[in-house]
Amino acid sequence: MSDTTHESAPPRDVPLAELAARHGLSVSGARPSLPDYVRQLWGRRHFIVAFSQAKLTAQYSQAKLGQIWQVLTPLLNALVYFLIFGLLLGGRGGMSNEEYIPFLVTGVFVFTFTQASVLAGVKSIPGNLGLVRALHFPRAALPISFSLQQLQQLLYSMVVLVAVAVGFGHLPSFAWLLVLPALALQLAFNIGLAMIFARLGSGTPDLAQLMPFVLRTWMYASGVMFPLRHMVEERANWPDWVADILEANPAAVYMDLIRYALIDGDYHNSIPGTTWLFALGWAAVIGIGGFVYFWKAEEQYGRG
Template sequence: MSETTHESASPREVPLAELAARHGLSVSGARPSLPQYVRQLWGRRYFILAFSQAKLMAQYSQAKLGQLWQVFTPLLNAFVYFLIFGLLLGGKGGMSIREYIPFLVTGVFVFTFTQQSVLSGVKSISGNLGLVRALHFPRASLPISFSLQQLQQLLYSMIVLILIVIGSGHFAGWTCFLVLPALALQLVFNVGLALVMARLGSATPDLVQLMPFVLRTWMYASGVMFPLRYMVENSANWPSWVATVLEANPAAVYMDLMRYALIEGPYHDSVPMTTWWWALGWAVVVGIGGFVYFWKAEERYGRG
């Protein structure tokens, strides 16, 4: 009987979790609390910015024209869409050529910002496993950094975009300052979406192959090449609720805000003020929701 009592008092019978807590030990790689995670990210802010800049500089390092491809690529895409949708298919939606060109280029640049943020987000964890497994840092740093890289690329393109808008004679004037809040809201939305795709991509690497098709479909449904609102209002085949759904499309929302801020004309006047509420709502829901969704799997990234 005394032997049994002695064994029950043995330190070996103390639960490991209790023993670890007693001595201030924690599980290696355990997920921190959400406030701690935010503080860790803020502490890595210089790394996030430097990493995004390094990726941006390395992106076209092997090309002879170098960083100029940051502008040439979306411009060439816009030129192809202009030939096909603007001239061959008549997708201008009642706009003149001089108004359609800045409309199209703005749409291409703004949608490319979201498109590339999503594509880089999908690969941000699965494509950087060496870095993830070698160093301890908040994994959200990677998708956030890639989204900042795309923002910097867009800012370079904005110089050319503003010149195109001014050259078309449709520069909207003082409303151009609304570009800043529009870009800020889109950045928050893009970061949240990139975080969601980073978690999904880390678990399903084949998602990288699927996303270009999904994004291409999203592009066609977002009015990059033609004015969606005009097409719906002038088509007897589309039910009225389609206009409401298309108006809430986040890609279309942020394009409309940029077009409203930069381009004067009938399309500028047709953008409803509710677009700002949609933009704010998408930024809050996707930005915060995407961050929490990514954080919940923090301890699993790079494992297996």
């Protein structure tokens, strides 16, 4: 009996890693290869979509007006900015109400899409630790789901945005179809940015308290409430390249693409064709880079 037991035991001089590989074993929770990770995410695409829809439904479930707040909140923000920047500070850059109000509402809605995606991303791991620790799934599903949630919220808001554009004389045209590729590029950018901050937020939960201030600063530097180039032109001591840098920032790029598609007038004509190149570049660099950056720490999420 003792001889049989001794013969079935593994040789003591065989490394454990070699023994595990011989029997097809792997480390629990180990990071898969990048292609395998992409395949796992694709296999859970239905969960990602369903999770985003459930989060969207639950977001305003306690409010009496419910889902109306998805549209009402950015509209109220736009009204406040119109009173302050459009009337009191004169930051409309010479635009009439017919051009400035759709310009402003578009900027608020589009920037809110990116802002909310980042805020949701930074909380996606710490805010769902129970799910992360209980189930085995690609953790990237969380920031992707939250970005899709914000996309759905923006699509609801687009109904109001279209109504505002038409109400101020900007009638539908073939240019409106450009909204679709612009939103697709912004979604790729938002997902990558959400993943970057999801990884940072998983290791530093206090980052969620700092992000609203960072995003507010970004908003003021992105031309949500006023045209950036006009602001620079009013300051004679600022060189032209300052306006070029400001207009190349991704938040301004995606806002300008939607404005170009929906709004006619002088501002429409002032948007350079290179804006599409910036949009594609930001989507590729941040989208792919953010995904890889998040994947590299896959085995660390939920372990702290």
